[in-house]
Amino acid sequence: MTPEVALETRNQMLRDGYCIVDDILTAEFLQELRDETERLIAEHEEPKEMVYQGQHVNVHGAHNPHIQKLLEWKPSRDALEQLGFGDFAASGGIIILTKEAGGPPLYWHQDWMRWNDPLSCSPWPQTIFLNYYLSDTTRENGCLKVIPGTHLKRIDLHNQLVPAHEQGARFLPEDDPIMFSDHPDQVDIFAKAGSLVIADARLLHAAHNNTTDKRRTLILAWHSRPNTVPDYWDDEIPEPIANRDENGNYPGSRIPGDFLKA
């Protein structure tokens, strides 16, 4: 990545809440990950309530050398470094998520779990997901869709959502008119196999249904950075963050409160 492209990509990440870095995995490593995820999925029984996220296999790098290799993959680390995101550390594990052949869409949600913490209004990302799609994604096989800018700005949809995952959305009927809706501002993310899709945990995202007869597999790796102002940030620091008490008690919450402004 040239410094110009890196800056542009970081600016997109800050403004829109997501970015794509192409050609991160080699063809050989991609195949290795396809083989390994297929093996792990075959051993796994998908719990019924996970149908919208597909197979939901948690794997620790410490227990799996292929996954550990991915978590330490140099081209990914270099890309993060170039973007100014070198202080993000992997959680140590990954989740294999799929859209099974003919599988349903994934509901609208965001994944930030610290909405009581003043860091919720940081103009820079604090927690991100690194998504490695193991096949090219299209509208037909259930690509990701996002609403740019919603990591920093409340929209109508925020006020209508059922909280994500275990907090409610897993138990939705498949025809929920809001959770599975199309939004006028949504952007489909067509990712090439071996590319890296990075997104802010606060971003509203969902995925289309898979109308093809092939599984669409994704390896998702959570990364977080320290509770500090990033080195690249030379703009204003929001007042709630400037006054934040590092030892404050901020109970976890998936539901955006006052820190997400309209």
Ligand SMILES: O=C(O)CCC(=O)C(=O)O
């Ligand atoms: O399937 C995808 O593309 C996204 C998955 C996701 O965001 C999630 O399961 O939280």
Ligand SMILES: [Fe+2]
């Ligand atoms: Fe998500």
